[in-house]
Amino acid sequence: MSRARARHWRIEERFLPAQARALRACFERRFADPRRTDGERFVWDWWHVPDQYTHLRTPAWLYFPKAAYGRFHKDLVAWGRRTLGCWDVSPTWLSCYVEGCQQHLHADVPHGPWAFVWSLSPARPRFSGGETLIVRPETLDHWRGFSGRAERELESFVVRLAPRFARLIVFDPRLPHGVTRVGGTLDPREGRLVLHGWFTEPRPWVEGALSRRAADRVLEDLAGEVALDLAPFAPLHGTLVARLSVAPSGQVRAARLLADTLVTLDAPGRAEGRVVRRVLRALRGARFPRAKGPSQVTLPLLFR
Numbered sequence: 001m002s003r004a005r006a007r008h009w010r011i012e013e014r015f016l017p018a019q020a021r022a023l024r025a026c027f028e029r030r031f032a033d034p035r036r037t038d039g040e041r042f043v044w045d046w047w048h049v050p051d052q053y054t055h056l057r058t059p060a061w062l063y064f065p066k067a068a069y070g071r072f073h074k075d076l077v078a079w080g081r082r083t084l085g086c087w088d089v090s091p092t093w094l095s096c097y098v099e100g101c102q103q104h105l106h107a108d109v110p111h112g113p114w115a116f117v118w119s120l121s122p123a124r125p126r127f128s129g130g131e132t133l134i135v136r137p138e139t140l141d142h143w144r145g146f147s148g149r150a151e152r153e154l155e156s157f158v159v160r161l162a163p164r165f166a167r168l169i170v171f172d173p174r175l176p177h178g179v180t181r182v183g184g185t186l187d188p189r190e191g192r193l194v195l196h197g198w199f200t201e202p203r204p205w206v207e208g209a210l211s212r213r214a215a216d217r218v219l220e221d222l223a224g225e226v227a228l229d230l231a232p233f234a235p236l237h238g239t240l241v242a243r244l245s246v247a248p249s250g251q252v253r254a255a256r257l258l259a260d261t262l263v264t265l266d267a268p269g270r271a272e273g274r275v276v277r278r279v280l281r282a283l284r285g286a287r288f289p290r291a292k293g294p295s296q297v298t299l300p301l302l303f304r
Contacts, residue, residue: 057093093196097182215288215297
């Protein structure tokens with residue numbers, strides 16, 4: 001599985017491909033005969049908010065067979081716990097985009113610290129458009145880097161991420177984002193098909209011999225120490241996720257950054273690197289109780 005990650009978004013290629021094929025096959029079966037009139041074809045909502053949203057949508061956990069959706073949900077939640085320190089996902093939507101469908105820029109912060117889009121679109125799409133559009137963080141602080149010496153066009157302000165089959169896009173939902181207008185087909189089987197929602201309930205995830213209760217006591221004290229150490233950088237906003245490799249002795253052998261959406265509100269773009277280095281240094285100095293074997297701890301730190 002190949003990866004690409006910027007500070008505020010990451011891409012997982014070929015994410016859960018077997019589940020993607022199974023759910024895609026279910027969708028295609030239900031649209032194979034346009035003359036069918038059973039209830040499976042009447043569950044779609046044509047969601048149209050003028051100048052904002054236009055597409056078909058339905059609750060994904062109700063649309064797909066329970067067993068097939070359950071396998072996907074279980075694996076997605078496990079990935080979110082291990083990679084983002086988020087224990088669950090929101091109720092997911094299945095959305096279909098055909099000719100004229102799109103989403104204009106918006107932000108949806110309250111739902112969770114990370115949004116996701118998982119594509120079930122055709123492997124050889126016939127539609128145009130349909131990219132996930134994310135405004136680059138530096139665009140929101142446009143004047144700091146403004147020189148007036150060269151023209152800047154759309155691609156310098158946004159990133160476009162195509163809906164490739166089984167591609168998972170995880171991103172910071174504080175950033176304005178949308179979906180470019182889809183064209184080229186009115187057939188749902190040929191349109192942009194995505195499953196989307198939010199990772200929720202961020203808290204530490206412990207794997208290995210270390211007990212969750214013992215780890216929580218150490219991490220609670222550690223969070224307080226980190227907050228005091230970062231006081232000079234306040235106010236901070238965003239999420240930092242680190243993974244700790246803990247030896248049986250309780251010593252932290254390694255602490256590495258998994259994800260980071262931190263913004264220093266007083267001086268965006270200038271201090272985030274120093275904040276991350278301070279946090280990782282503090283995490284490497286943590287000491288856990290002894291255990292019978294090694295452990296991995298995924299730690300999300302939220303700044304609001």
